[in-house]
Amino acid sequence: xxxxxxxxxxxxxxxxxxxxxxxxxxxxxxxxxxxxxxxxxxxxxxxxxxxxxxxxxxxxxxxxxxxxxxxxxxxxxxxxxxxxxxxxxxxxxxxxxxxxxxxxxxxxxxxxxxxxxxxxxxxxxxx
Amino acid sequence: xxxxxxxxxxxxxxxxxxxxxxxxxxxxxxxxxxxxxxxxxxxxxxxxxxxxxxxxxxxxxxxxxxxxxxxxxxxxxxxxxxxxxxxxxxxxxxxxxxxxxxxxxxxxxxxxxxxxxxxxxxxxxxxxxxxxxxxxxxxxxxxxxxxxxxxxxxxxxxxxxxxxxxxxxxxxxxxxxxxxxxxxxxxxxxxxxxxxxxxxxxxxxxxxxxxxxxxxxxxxxxxx
Numbered sequence: 001x002x003x004x005x006x007x008x009x010x011x012x013x014x015x016x017x018x019x020x021x022x023x024x025x026x027x028x029x030x031x032x033x034x035x036x037x038x039x040x041x042x043x044x045x046x047x048x049x050x051x052x053x054x055x056x057x058x059x060x061x062x063x064x065x066x067x068x069x070x071x072x073x074x075x076x077x078x079x080x081x082x083x084x085x086x087x088x089x090x091x092x093x094x095x096x097x098x099x100x101x102x103x104x105x106x107x108x109x110x111x112x113x114x115x116x117x118x119x120x121x122x123x124x125x126x127x
Numbered sequence: 128x129x130x131x132x133x134x135x136x137x138x139x140x141x142x143x144x145x146x147x148x149x150x151x152x153x154x155x156x157x158x159x160x161x162x163x164x165x166x167x168x169x170x171x172x173x174x175x176x177x178x179x180x181x182x183x184x185x186x187x188x189x190x191x192x193x194x195x196x197x198x199x200x201x202x203x204x205x206x207x208x209x210x211x212x213x214x215x216x217x218x219x220x221x222x223x224x225x226x227x228x229x230x231x232x233x234x235x236x237x238x239x240x241x242x243x244x245x246x247x248x249x250x251x252x253x254x255x256x257x258x259x260x261x262x263x264x265x266x267x268x269x270x271x272x273x274x275x276x277x278x279x280x281x282x283x284x285x286x287x288x289x290x291x292x293x294x295x296x297x298x299x300x301x302x303x304x305x306x307x308x309x310x311x312x313x314x315x316x317x318x319x320x321x322x323x324x325x326x327x328x329x330x331x332x333x334x335x336x337x338x339x340x341x342x343x344x345x346x347x348x349x350x351x
Binding site for chain 1: 148180181182183184185188191192194195196198199202
């Protein structure tokens with residue numbers, strides 16, 4: 001029992017520390033993406049669609065790079081929604097369709113927020 | 128196709144490690160909590176095995192948590208009698224001097240057929256020969272027969288018997304078993320000499336060789 005007891009303690013510690021690390025990492029990824037979306041909205045308001053597209057593409061790239069990690073801890077449907085929203089927003093921006101773009105950016109923020117709260121320990125998430 | 132294959136292999140290995148960590152008890156010997164956790168672990172593992180949209184971690188983390196909790200609870204039960212009683216309950220006497228305690232049956236929500244079936248499985252067909260019986264915490268019945276109906280033992284017959292030592296496997300299907308040599312306190316030279324004395328030249332020709340501490344052997348030659 002001696003060794004097993006310490007293994008059990010170690011496993012629980014790994015799960016808790018791993019969980020905290022995952023939360024921090026996901027929070028970081030989503031916050032950066034949401035911040036980028038906010039910058040895109042500001043650029044569009046200024047009429048600078050080139051800067052908006054550049055920011056959005058870099059945010060999309062950053063999201064794609066973090067996918068291998070996020071996919072290992074978050075249900076893939078959540079991630080697919082974000083990737084899809086990024087792709088649609090980019091397409092609308094390239095077509096200068098600002099009306100549709102605003103809606104899609106709101107949608108993107110909503111999906112990013114869902115991913116950010118996915119593993120957050122709250123009463124709602126537990127029950 | 129390959130993704131479920133690899134995921135299944137990973138989860139299989141994890142289940143094997145998990146069950147190994149839980150200990151060597153068989154299903155019938157498990158406490159109710161252990162049984163529930165074993166079933167839960169297999170159920171949890173099957174979900175990410177089938178659905179590749181669910182991250183593997185969603186199967187691994189609950190499994191690891193359950194096993195760790197089970198080990199910690201076992202450790203606590205070892206340390207605290209109160210905790211053990213709270214977790215597994217305690218044995219309840221159900222038969223006294225050949226009579227079934229009907230109140231105990233009600234408490235345990237067992238019917239008469241269950242008890243009689245368990246007794247028959249223990250080769251007891253006449254309730255009157257049972258002096259005492261109780262339902263253990265794992266749900267099995269244990270019984271003590273009347274002295275007059277108990278199997279005869281050396282002590283009852285006032286016989287003194289020399290204690291026998293267990294046999295350990297030295298050669299199994301042509302392969303030497305190092306653990307067996309240590310436990311039986313025998314050397315490989317002794318084993319070679321023994322098999323030669325039995326008409327075999329090489330251990331690879333031996334199907335089974337067991338020995339006890341006194342040097343008694345069980346020998347079986349490999350069939351051609």
